[in-house]
Amino acid sequence: MLFIKSIKNKLWRVKKAIKNSLLERVLPYGFYFSHKGYCPCCDNKVTFKSKSHWLRDFFVCDNCNSIPRERALMLVIEKYYPNWKDLDIHESSPGNRGASVKLKNNAKKYIASQYYPHKPLGTVVDNFQNQDLENLTFLDESFDLVITQDVMEHVYNPKKAFSEIARTLKKGGAHIFTVPLINKHKKTEIWAVKGEDGKPVFTNTPEWHGNVVDPIGSAVTMHWGFDIVEFIKEHSGLETIIEHIDNIDYGIRAELIEVLITKK
Numbered sequence: 032m033l034f035i036k037s038i039k040n041k042l043w044r045v046k047k048a049i050k051n052s053l054l055e056r057v058l059p060y061g062f063y064f065s066h067k068g069y070c071p072c073c074d075n076k077v078t079f080k081s082k083s084h085w086l087r088d089f090f091v092c093d094n095c096n097s098i099p100r101e102r103a104l105m106l107v108i109e110k111y112y113p114n115w116k117d118l119d120i121h122e123s124s125p126g127n128r129g130a131s132v133k134l135k136n137n138a139k140k141y142i143a144s145q146y147y148p149h150k151p152l153g154t155v156v157d158n159f160q161n162q163d164l165e166n167l168t169f170l171d172e173s174f175d176l177v178i179t180q181d182v183m184e185h186v187y188n189p190k191k192a193f194s195e196i197a198r199t200l201k202k203g204g205a206h207i208f209t210v211p212l213i214n215k216h217k218k219t220e221i222w223a224v225k226g227e228d229g230k231p232v233f234t235n236t237p238e239w240h241g242n243v244v245d246p247i248g249s250a251v252t253m254h255w256g257f258d259i260v261e262f263i264k265e266h267s268g269l270e271t272i273i274e275h276i277d278n279i280d281y282g283i284r285a286e287l288i289e290v291l292i293t294k295k
């Protein structure tokens with residue numbers, strides 16, 4: 032029985048290798064990778080697929096379209112706060128797939144905010160709370176969890192943002208977030224400052240990332256390294272743990288997908 036199973040398994044692997052190499056020949060980037068597994072964002076047995084070697088942005092779940100960092104974030108939330116569905120959660124600048132959708136659909140006390148600089152803070156705009164991470168209108172100790180996904184590389188005053196997030200956390204709560212630690216062991220660098228007209232003045236080559244509510248995108252203001260942990264400690268007094276996850280069965284494999292947990 033075991034013997035038959037192992038032959039079947041080998042045949043399946045050969046078939047998959049042939050299929051992948053044929054696909055590689057016809058695809059524009061000459062790359063194809065897929066893996067069957069379980070998606071922590073849509074809670075389904077799915078196939079993760081990428082047509083680009085840059086798995087960070089292209090290794091998607093074929094059911095919910097989530098990408099590796101979103102699945103890593105969800106896994107970390109479930110590990111540290113298994114009761115997250117009952118908690119007070121604030122997510123700043125959520126996406127429209129992956130972990131954001133799961134949190135919104137399942138957490139009873141989930142608040143999503145976006146920042147509209149020309150509208151009054153604390154009001155509701157397009158179904159979002161209008162909140163500036165550097166100047167939150169929430170009372171002290173309002174949330175068990177504050178979630179940000181690839182947001183902290185876009186704030187102009189990260190000292191203020193980290194201290195504001197810490198202020199709004201309850202004791203025992205945490206800021207759980209992803210941010211590309213692109214500088215790794217190199218020191219963190221400021222990439223842009225806010226000009227007098229509110230527009231970015233880049234101190235380096237201009238960089239922009241996509242933004243759900245702003246077609247122009249968001250300027251990259253910081254190139255963080257692992258020293259972000261000391262930065263957060265200095266400006267909020269809180270300790271941060273960095274989780275590096277590589278677990279292909281959950282579709283979590285890519286560069287720059289660390290999840291940070293700053294606990295109060």
Ligand SMILES: [Zn+2]
Pocket residue numbers: 070071072073074075077092093094095096097
């Ligand atoms: Zn999924």
